[in-house]
Amino acid sequence: MGEAGKNVQIISKIESTEGLRNFDDILEASDAIMIARGDLGMEMPPEKVFLAQKMMTARCNLAGKPVITATQMLESMIENPRPTRAEVSDVADAVLDGTDGVMLSGEAANGKFPVNAISIQRRICESAESVIDYDSLYLRIREAVMNQHPEGLPVAESICSNAVALASEVDASLILALSQTGSTSRLLGKYRPRQQILCVTDNKHAVAHTAVARGILPFQVESLKDTETVIAKALEYAKSVGLVKVGDKVVAVHGIKENTAGATNMMEVVNVE
Numbered sequence: 001m002g003e004a005g006k007n008v009q010i011i012s013k014i015e016s017t018e019g020l021r022n023f024d025d026i027l028e029a030s031d032a033i034m035i036a037r038g039d040l041g042m043e044m045p046p047e048k049v050f051l052a053q054k055m056m057t058a059r060c061n062l063a064g065k066p067v068i069t070a071t072q073m074l075e076s077m078i079e080n081p082r083p084t085r086a087e088v089s090d091v092a093d094a095v096l097d098g099t100d101g102v103m104l105s106g107e108a109a110n111g112k113f114p115v116n117a118i119s120i121q122r123r124i125c126e127s128a129e130s131v132i133d134y135d136s137l138y139l140r141i142r143e144a145v146m147n148q149h150p151e152g153l154p155v156a157e158s159i160c161s162n163a164v165a166l167a168s169e170v171d172a173s174l175i176l177a178l179s180q181t182g183s184t185s186r187l188l189g190k191y192r193p194r195q196q197i198l199c200v201t202d203n204k205h206a207v208a209h210t211a212v213a214r215g216i217l218p219f220q221v222e223s224l225k226d227t228e229t230v231i232a233k234a235l236e237y238a239k240s241v242g243l244v245k246v247g248d249k250v251v252a253v254h255g256i257k258e259n260t261a262g263a264t265n266m267m268e269v270v271n272v273e
Contacts, residue, residue, distance in 0.1 A: 007205040015039035038071035064190035070103040078111040095128035100214035134194040160187035178254035182206035
């Protein structure tokens with residue numbers, strides 16, 4: 001694709017046993033993963049599909065790459081106005097397992113109740129997320145990541161990991177990430193904070209790329225120069241859309257070297273005024 005395609009990201013669809021066998025290599029080469037459970041169920045015993053789904057979801061989480069669970073989520077809603085109880089549990093379990101997104105196909109493309117299907121799926125996801133123990137989840141992810149890096153974490157990841165812990169400890173309402181490429185916000189998202197992450201960037205490609213990840217809301221500015229001004233502008237935006245209110249605490253993550261990619265090395269707590 002040449003120069004025009006250098007910012008295109010790859011979402012790899014896993015739909016065969018061959019894809020499963022080569023999953024680690026595919027994950028490394030991909031920006032995100034889609035789990036096509038319906039197609040997988042045609043190639044392997046149906047009672048094994050859930051194991052494959054859980055394995056892939058866990059590995060994507062550990063790699064900090066978005067994973068989308070797809071096909072036959074609310075299949076009965078192609079014809080019926082309400083899903084089965086089993087389908088509701090299936091969607092909720094995908095969320096509890098750590099999926100970044102759930103995708104409807106036939107239910108929305110040619111079903112009789114597309115808007116209702118989307119609305120119900122959203123409510124299921126919100127309900128499932130409301131019962132997650134985020135502090136315990138953070139500790140499990142942190143332990144797994146540290147086991148992967150016995151030599152110690154890279155500086156940017158250490159800052160992001162501790163920023164998520166800090167946000168929990170001070171009961172912050174929002175995590176603010178100043179990022180040229182979006183990598184800082186994705187590192188923060190890897191640790192699954194309960195807070196929304198506002199990715200402040202001057203890069204239109206980063207805006208598009210971070211939108212697919214769980215819990216990240218992109219906000220584009222003209223420039224990341226003058227960190228104090230950028231943070232103030234981001235907080236005004238956050239107030240305007242209801243993410244924070246006066247008196248809330250916000251954890252901001254950025255670099256001392258302004259406008260430099262890969263230089264995330266600082267976090268601070270900011271009070272919303």
